[in-house]
Structures are given as C-alpha cells and as structure tokens.
Amino acid sequence: xxxxxxFQVHKIHFFLGKVQLCLCLSNExxxxxKGGKSxxxTxxxExxxxAAWLVGLNTLKIQPFKLPPLGPHDARVRxxxxxxCGSDVHYLKTMRCADFVVKEPMVIGHECxxxxxxxxxxxxxxxxxxxxxxxxxxxxxxxxxxxDGRYNLCPEMKFFATPPxxxxxxxxxxxxADLCFKLPDNVSLEEGAMCEPLSxxxxxxxxxxxxxxxxxLVMGAGPIGLVTMMAARAxxxxxxxxxxxxxxRLSVAKNLGADGIVKVSTDMQDVAEEVxxxxxxxxxxxxxxxxxAGFNKTMSTALSATRAxxxxxxxxxxxxxxxxxxxxxxxxxxxxxxxxxxxxxWPLCIEFLRSGKIDVKPLITHRFGFSQKEVEExxxxxxxxxxxxKVMFNL
Amino acid sequence: xxKGGKSxxxGxxxxAAWLVGLNTLKIQPFKLPPLGPHDVRVRxxxxxxCGSDVHFLKTLRLADFVVKEPMVIGHECxxxxxxxxxxxxxxxxxxxxxxxxxxxxxxxxxxxEGRYNICPDMKFFATPPxxxxxxxxxxxxADLCFKLPDNLSLEEGAMCEPLSxxxxxxxxxxxxxxxxxLVMGAGPIGLVTLLAARAxxxxxxxxxxxxxxRLSVANNLGADGVVKVSTNMQDIPEEVxxxxxxxxxxxxxxxxxxAGFNKTMSTALSATRAxxxxxxxxxxxxxxxxxxxxxxxxxxxxxxxxxxxxxWPLCIELLRSGKIDVKPLITHRFGFSQKEVEExxxxxxxxxxxxKVMFNL
Numbered sequence: 001x002x003x004x005x006x007f008q009v010h011k012i013h014f015f016l017g018k019v020q021l022c023l024c025l026s027n028e029x030x031x032x033x034k035g036g037k038s039x040x041x042t043x044x045x046e047x048x049x050x051a052a053w054l055v056g057l058n059t060l061k062i063q064p065f066k067l068p069p070l071g072p073h074d075a076r077v078r079x080x081x082x083x084x085c086g087s088d089v090h091y092l093k094t095m096r097c098a099d100f101v102v103k104e105p106m107v108i109g110h111e112c113x114x115x116x117x118x119x120x121x122x123x124x125x126x127x128x129x130x131x132x133x134x135x136x137x138x139x140x141x142x143x144x145x146x147x148d149g150r151y152n153l154c155p156e157m158k159f160f161a162t163p164p165x166x167x168x169x170x171x172x173x174x175x176x177a178d179l180c181f182k183l184p185d186n187v188s189l190e191e192g193a194m195c196e197p198l199s200x201x202x203x204x205x206x207x208x209x210x211x212x213x214x215x216x217l218v219m220g221a222g223p224i225g226l227v228t229m230m231a232a233r234a235x236x237x238x239x240x241x242x243x244x245x246x247x248x249r250l251s252v253a254k255n256l257g258a259d260g261i262v263k264v265s266t267d268m269q270d271v272a273e274e275v276x277x278x279x280x281x282x283x284x285x286x287x288x289x290x291x292x293a294g295f296n297k298t299m300s301t302a303l304s305a306t307r308a309x310x311x312x313x314x315x316x317x318x319x320x321x322x323x324x325x326x327x328x329x330x331x332x333x334x335x336x337x338x339x340x341x342x343x344x345x346w347p348l349c350i351e352f353l354r355s356g357k358i359d360v361k362p363l364i365t366h367r368f369g370f371s372q373k374e375v376e377e378x379x380x381x382x383x384x385x386x387x388x389x390k391v392m393f394n395l
Numbered sequence: 396x397x398k399g400g401k402s403x404x405x406g407x408x409x410x411a412a413w414l415v416g417l418n419t420l421k422i423q424p425f426k427l428p429p430l431g432p433h434d435v436r437v438r439x440x441x442x443x444x445c446g447s448d449v450h451f452l453k454t455l456r457l458a459d460f461v462v463k464e465p466m467v468i469g470h471e472c473x474x475x476x477x478x479x480x481x482x483x484x485x486x487x488x489x490x491x492x493x494x495x496x497x498x499x500x501x502x503x504x505x506x507x508e509g510r511y512n513i514c515p516d517m518k519f520f521a522t523p524p525x526x527x528x529x530x531x532x533x534x535x536x537a538d539l540c541f542k543l544p545d546n547l548s549l550e551e552g553a554m555c556e557p558l559s560x561x562x563x564x565x566x567x568x569x570x571x572x573x574x575x576x577l578v579m580g581a582g583p584i585g586l587v588t589l590l591a592a593r594a595x596x597x598x599x600x601x602x603x604x605x606x607x608x609r610l611s612v613a614n615n616l617g618a619d620g621v622v623k624v625s626t627n628m629q630d631i632p633e634e635v636x637x638x639x640x641x642x643x644x645x646x647x648x649x650x651x652x653x654a655g656f657n658k659t660m661s662t663a664l665s666a667t668r669a670x671x672x673x674x675x676x677x678x679x680x681x682x683x684x685x686x687x688x689x690x691x692x693x694x695x696x697x698x699x700x701x702x703x704x705x706x707w708p709l710c711i712e713l714l715r716s717g718k719i720d721v722k723p724l725i726t727h728r729f730g731f732s733q734k735e736v737e738e739x740x741x742x743x744x745x746x747x748x749x750x751k752v753m754f755n756l
Contacts, residue, residue: 098692144645145670153669153694207694294688308513309505314691323684327655330675330699331458333513333567338691 051107051170052375057095060379062372065107065166067174072122075177077132081193082169082393083111083364084382086223088161092379098317102163109169109393110136110160113183113192123177132180133192134168135199135346136160152203152343159341171370171395181346184354190392194360195349197223197390200315201231202349203342208288208313210235217278217286218242218258219302220293221249223389224315226256226363228290233257234357241281243274243301248387256362268297275305286310294318300325308332315339366391411467411530412736417455420740422733425467425526427534432482435537437492441553442529442754443471443725444743446583448521452740458678462523469529469754470496470520473543473552483537492540493552494528495559495707496520512563512704519702531731531756541707544715550753554721555710557583557751560676561591562710563703568649568674570595577638577647578602579663580654581609581621583750584676586724588651589618594718601642603634603662608748616723628658635666647671655679661686669693676700727752 051065070076087097088108095102113133116126126132139146139154146154161167168175183192201224210216216237218225221244229240241260242253250261260281264274278301279286285307291298294316302312303325312329314336329336352358366388368378375393382391411425430436447457448468455462473493476486486492497519499511506514521527528535543552561584570576576597578585581604592600601620602613610621620641624634639646646668652659655677663673664686673690675697690697713719727749729739736754743752 098689148670150670150694155669294691299687308515309508309510314687317688317692320686320688321684322687323682324687325681326660326675326683326685326697327678327681328458330655330697331678331701333510333699333701335699336687336691336697338694338696340692340694 049170049172050370051166052109052370053105054091054095054102054108055105058092060092060108060375062370062375065170067172070118070120070174072120073176073178074120074174075116075123075126075132075180076118076172076174077114077134077180078117078172079112079114079168079170079395081113081189082109082395083193083196084109084378084391084393085111085197088167089379089383091161091163093383097162098320100163104164106161106163107166107168107170108161109167110162111193111196112136112160112168112173113189113195114173114395115189116180117172119177126177126180126182131183131189131192133183133195133346133350134160134173134175135179135181136168136196137341138176138179150343152341169370169375169393181350183350187350187353190364190394191353191360193392194227194363194390195346195353198227198231198349198352198358198360199342199345200224200339201227201229202345202352204228204290204313204315204339205231205235207337207339208290208311210237210288212236212238214287215239215282215284216241217282217289217302217305219289219291219298220244220316221246221253221261222292222385223363225290225292226253226389227360228292228315229253229258230256230358230360231352232290234352239282239284241278241286243278246386252362252389264301266297268300271297271301271304274301278305288313290315292316296323303329303334303336306334308334311335311337313337313339363390364392365389368393370395407531409530409532411526412469412731413465414451414455414462414468415465418452420452420468420736422731422736425530427532430478430480430534432480433537434480434534435476435483435486435492435540436478436532436534437474437494437540438477438532439472439474439528439530439756441473441549442469442756443553443556444469444739444752444754445471445557448527449740449744451521451523453744457522458681460523464524466521466523467526467528467530468521469527470522471553471556472496472520472528472533473549473555474533474756475549476540477532479537486537486540486542491543491549491552493543493555493707493711494520494533494535495539495541496528496556497702498536498539510704512702529736529754541711543711547711547714550725550755551714551721553753554587554724554751555707555714558587558591558710558713558719558721559703559706560584560700561587562706562713564588564651564674564676564700565591565595567698567700568651568672570597570649572596572598574648575599575642575645576601577642577650577663577666578613578618579650579652579659580604580677581606581613582653582746583724585651585653586613586616586750587721588653588676589613589616590719590721591713592651593617594713599642601638601647603638606747612723612750624662626658628661631658631662631665634662638662638666649674651676653677657684664690664695664697667695669695672696672698674698674700724751725753726750729754731756
C-alpha cells in the first residue's frame with residue numbers, strides 16, 4: 001500500500017536526517033503523472049514537502065514528509081485547509097484512541113481540502129487546479145463489507161491520522177482521485193474541509209432515518225453535536241432540541257437554529273428531571289436522539305427521553321463500557337444505532353453547502369497558519385474547548 | 396347480547412387461578428364481564444405458564460407493573476368459542492381458537508402506525524391491573540381470537556404466544572437466508588427463537604447456555620452448534636472465540652439475547668460482526684453495564700423487542716405447515732385444581748428440565 005511504503009521511507013529519513021533516499025521510483029513518478037507540477041520538479045526550486053508530525057506525547061513537530069509516488073488512480077493535492085478534530089487532539093494528548101496506538105511518529109490531521117497539483121495516468125474526473133475536499137479513508141474494496149457498501153466498517157481501512165497511516169496536515173498529500181471531490185465555485189476550501197465532520201452528522205441522519213416527521217434531540221453542542229443539528233435540519237427534522245452543560249455552546253446552538261436548548265448537568269441523579277424539561281422543550285415526543293457526547297449520563301438521558309419505538313444514535317465516543325438502562329429502552333422498542341465515521345457522504349455534504357441548506361462557516365471560530373508555533377497554539381486552542389468550536393489551519 | 400351458544404347464566408360458576416398475595420395462588424370464582432358486540436366468550440382448554448407469570452407470583456411485580464390487588468394469572472392460551480357478540484362475523488361457537496392477549500387502544504399514534512405492542516394503554520392478560528386467562532372461561536375481542544386449523548392442537552395454539560415473541564424478534568432483526576444467528580439462552584424463549592429463526596431461513600444457528608441439558612434440547616431441536624458458557628464476565632473473550640469458531644468464518648450477523656444480563660449482552664455485542672444487530676429479547680436487569688461504544692464503533696445496532704404484533708396468523712401457518720414444531724417444548728402438564736396449579740408453578744419456577752409447563756382444562 002502506498003501509504004505503508006511512504007511510512008517505511010520516513011522511518012529511515014527520520015533517523016538519518018537529511019539523507020535523501022535515491023529511489024528508482026523517482027523516475028516512475030515522472031512517468032505516471034498525466035500533467036501538472038511533478039513532485040520531483042518542485043524539489044529543486046521549492047520547499048520540501050513538510051507536515052505536522054506527532055512525534056511523542058503532546059509533541060508536534062513540523063518536519064519533512066516525503067510523498068509516495070503518484071499511482072495511476074491517484075492525485076497529488078496541495079493542502080489549503082485542514083481542521084482539527086477531537087480525535088487528533090486525543091492522539092496528541094494520549095497517543096491512542098480506542099485500540100489504535102501511535103507507536104511511531106505519525107502525521108496528524110484528516111479534515112482537509114486543497115488544490116489538485118498532479119493527477120495519475122488513469123484519472124479522468126479531475127485536472128490540476130481543481131479545488132477538492134478529501135474523504136480520508138481508503139478501504140480495501142475486496143471484503144464483504146466493502147462490497148456491501150458499508151466500507152466505513154472495512155477492517156483494512158487506511159484512514160488519515162489513524163495509526164499507522166499518516167494524516168494530511170501537510171503541504172501536500174497523495175490520495176486516490178475517487179476520494180477527492182470537486183468543490184463548486186461558491187464553496188470555499190475551508191467549507192470543503194468541514195465536509196468531514198459534517199459527514200458524520202449526515203451519516204447519522206441517514207442511519208436514523210431523519211425526515212419531516214422526526215423530532216430530534218441532540219446531546220452535546222460541541223462540533224459534532226452542532227453539525228448533527230444542522231444535518232438533521234437539512235434532512236427535514238421539524239423540531240430540534242439540543243442539550244449541553246455549557247451556556248456558551250447552548251447559545252451558539254440557538255443562533256444556529258435549534259428550536260430549543262436545555263442546560264443539563266453531569267450528575268446522574270438529574271436524569272429524570274432533565275428528561276422532563278427536554279420533553280417539555282420538544283413539545284411532542286422525541287423520535288430520534290443523537291448522543292454526540294457518549295457518556296453514561298447522556299446515553300441514559302437519551303434512552304429515557306426518546307419515545308417508544310424511537311431510536312438513539314450513539315455518535316460520540318466517550319467511554320468504552322457504559323452503564324445504561326438498556327432494558328426499559330428495549331421494552332419500549334427504543335433501538336440503539338451505532339455510528340462510525342461515514343460512507344458516501346461527500347456529494348451530499350457538498351450539495352448542502354452549495355445550495356446553502358447548511359452553513360458551516362459559523363463553526364470555524366479560530367484560524368492558524370502552518371508554522372511550528374501556530375500548530376502548537378492551534379492544538380492547545382482546540383483542546384481548550386470552550387469558545388473554540390472548529391480550529392482551522394490555512395496553508 | 397350474545398348471538399348464540401351457551402349462555403353464561405346457565406352453566407357452572409366461572410373459576411380462575413388468582414394471584415392473591417406473594418407466592419399465593421387460589422382458585423376462586425371469576426365473574427366475567429358482559430359480552431360486547433365484538434367480543435367472544437371462550438372456554439379455556441390450554442394455558443401455558445410464562446416466566447413473567449412466575450415472576451409476578453414470586454415478587455408481585457414486573458418492571459413498573461405492580462400487583463396491588465388480587466389478579467387472575469396466565470396469558471398463553473387457547474380454547475373453544477362458546478358464545479359470540481352480535482357483530483362478530485369471523486367466528487362461531489365451537490371454533491377452536493388461539494388468543495392474542497393484548498388489547499391496544501386503537502386511537503393513539505403507535506396503534507395507528509401498527510406498533511400496537513407498545514401502546515401506552517395496552518390491556519394485557521395478567522399484566523396488572525388486567526386479569527389473566529388461567530380460568531375456565533374468558534371474554535375477549537373476537538379479532539384477537541385466531542382460528543386453529545384441524546391439524547393443530549389447542550396446546551400448540553397456546554404455544555403461539557411465546558412463539559410470537561420469537562417471530563416478532565426475527566422480523567425486527569430481518570432474519571433471512573443470509574443471516575447467521577446466535578441465540579443467548581436455551582430457555583423457552585431462546586428455543587422458540589431458534590425455531591423461528593430457522594423458519595425464517597437462517598442458514599446457521601448457534602445456541603449458548605450455562606446448562607448442559609438445555610443445550611442438548613437445543614441440539615435436538617436443530618441448532619447447528621451449541622456452546623456452553625459461564626456466568627463469569629471474565630470468560631467473555633474466550634467464549635466469543637469459541638462461539639465464532641462454532642459459527643464459522645462468516646461470523647454472527649444477528650444475536651438474540653434471550654436472557655438479558657450484562658454477561659449475555661456483553662458477549663452478544665462482542666460476538667456480532669461489524670454492521671450486525673443484537674436483539675435484546677430477554678428482560679433480565681433494568682440497568683446494564685455493557686461495552687456499548689466498541690459496538691457502536693462497529694455499527695452493531697441494538698434492537699429492542701417487546702412482546703409482538705400481528706404474529707398469530709404467521710405462527711399458526713408455520714405450525715400448520717410443520718415448518719415449526721413446538722410440541723417438544725411442552726415438557727410438563729397439569730390439570731386445573733388448587734394442588735395442581737401450585738405444583739405447576741413450582742415446576743416452572745424450578746427451570747431445569749421444565750421448558751413449557753401447560754395446563755389442560
């Protein structure tokens with residue numbers, strides 16, 4: 001796999017400093033490119049490709065990142081906008097996320113958009129200069145799940161910044177052309193990068209069957225709760241109530257169109273009273289709840305607040321094991337639907353943004369450039385939460 | 396009001412098995428309500444004991460339902476029509492029928508949507524405060540009495556009730572020729588679920604239990620594999636490995652947790668493949684501690700099952716055609732006397748080799 005190969009190169013590069021590995025591949029990359037600025041050509045005149053590497057606990061370093069050769073179905077993309085995700089922060093702070101462990105230095109970042117620099121010989125849908133949003137994950141396309149269309153669950157998934165696969169907070173990346181989606185003129189590159197978190201909301205709305213008759217409850221008004229709210233509205237949800245512990249986030253939610261906001265606590269004892277206030281704010285019953293936080297408290301509240309026959313989507317990844325009132329929910333046929341990333345969501349996200357049905361621009365609260373100092377500051381800002389919703393790099 | 400048949404006034408006093416206090420059943424008179432135009436009066440012939448009946452006997456409650464006053468027990472039943480209301484067109488006295496216990500309100504959104512099993516105003520035999528059907532006679536809506544074909548016994552008619560739970564679960568879980576099924580628990584509900592899953596076309600079914608005898612019953616009833624498990628949470632990874640080995644390479648598409656405990660749910664969530672479903676059928680504990688997030692991260696959904704809806708016609712057809720044979724599940728039979736009622740419930744409560752305990756009235 002190209003990405004794996006790239007990693008091997010970097011392992012050597014990392015230890016040997018400036019030693020440039022002379023690869024016979026350098027000739028091949030000239031052969032494979034259909035046009036546009038070849039990676040080899042830029043090396044003499046311009047900067048080496050640089051990326052933000054997670055080199056150790058809480059330590060990011062901008063260092064060279066050698067790109068793999070351009071395959072016939074690949075595109076080389078100059079990154080312009082990269083957002084920071086909670087998972088990126090989690091890797092920075094703990095070097096792990098669920099079963100994925102950062103064992104060696106890894107380029108961080110996966111919410112991205114940029115401009116095509118070069119396309120492989122078989123690429124027909126894109127040309128250099130095209131502005132594209134990138135879908136991060138490359139699945140195997142051979143297993144049952146992939147062939148069934150549920151490629152987001154592919155056990156061989158290679159995903160930007162999920163170890164050991166390098167991410168995309170870099171000057172350039174090489175990526176399959178079919179995972180690069182052209183942006184219309186009226187959609188900015190930052191909005192392109194926002195397609196990634198928005199995709200989580202869209203995928204959840206599809207799995208939960210959101211439509212003109214589903215009243216929606218969103219637990220958590222962080223970036224994911226907010227894009228889920230926006231997606232639910234775009235899918236036609238007539239009434240959306242959002243809850244959070246934080247007043248500022250609730251007011252952001254209100255400004256973004258929530259029909260009702262409810263302040264909640266982190267105390268399990270308060271579930272019953274909060275369910276009452278939620279149902280009151282909703283008016284009718286709650287048909288679908290999205291738990292965008294993923295804690296015992298939020299799941300328990302969601303299960304209790306959702307009406308009989310409804311659904312609770314577990315979107316947020318809070319705790320591994322959860323203690324929740326599952327049986328009372330089951331006896332009311334409230335189903336629990338799992339959400340993992342997304343599949344086939346970029347075209348719809350782009351259309352929502354193009355038509356204005358969804359406006360993600362208010363979610364981008366902080367912007368940073370691509371320098372060592374700014375990268376560190378950006379991640380601290382994102383980790384700080386509070387008034388920071390989406391922190392965006394402009395490269 | 397009756398259109399014909401033996402009037403209630405002429406015959407013996409109606410008697411029923413009443414739950415009068417903790418662990419106390421008494422056969423006492425049970426006065427029937429008047430026969431409405433859409434009702435029928437049924438002479439009970441076969442009544443099975445359900446785990447919920449035993450639970451009410453032993454604790455006087457079940458979830459939020461509390462037995463506050465004496466209540467007739469029992470709900471898995473079949474009998475013979477004695478009298479029909481003036482508007483009843485589909486049944487005549489003498490018809491052999493299986494009864495669907497629950498009367499929905501037919502006015503709320505859920506009822507109108509067809510999800511009447513979760514109607515908040517459901518009136519269900521032996522769920523307080525509604526009286527049950529372990530009685531000589533009951534009055535019931537005619538549309539909830541389903542005629543039995545000649546080749547089905549009244550006992551099989553009574554078995555339609557537990558079988559309905561399984562049929563409803565198989566529908567909600569979308570069981571078909573491509574879904575490998577895992578059943579947690581080889582009690583009465585696990586076993587009817589095994590039978591229903593097969594009838595729905597499941598190609599491979601593995602059943603697990605802690606009890607060797609119940610596993611051998613499951614084997615005899617057609618399980619493709621049985622796995623003995625423990626009640627120890629520590630054993631989960633090893634059990635999941637054994638289950639997946641027995642199931643085969645493709646893995647588990649749908650798991651039915653017919654027990655409903657932390658251990659069984661946790662095992663189910665771990666054993667089911669990505670994109671699969673776990674049905675929570677058994678009602679073990681109120682609050683459960685389970686690895687929800689890893690399951691959600693593999694999009695393993697949890698589907699809740701509560702009783703059933705629109706299952707009697709299909710159950711009757713599956714029994715009539717022989718696609719399902721429930722007769723082996725009826726392990727103990729009792730008559731309708733004070734002593735036998737007490738003995739029957741004790742037998743059912745003991746579990747072990749007692750699967751379905753049936754009254755013949």
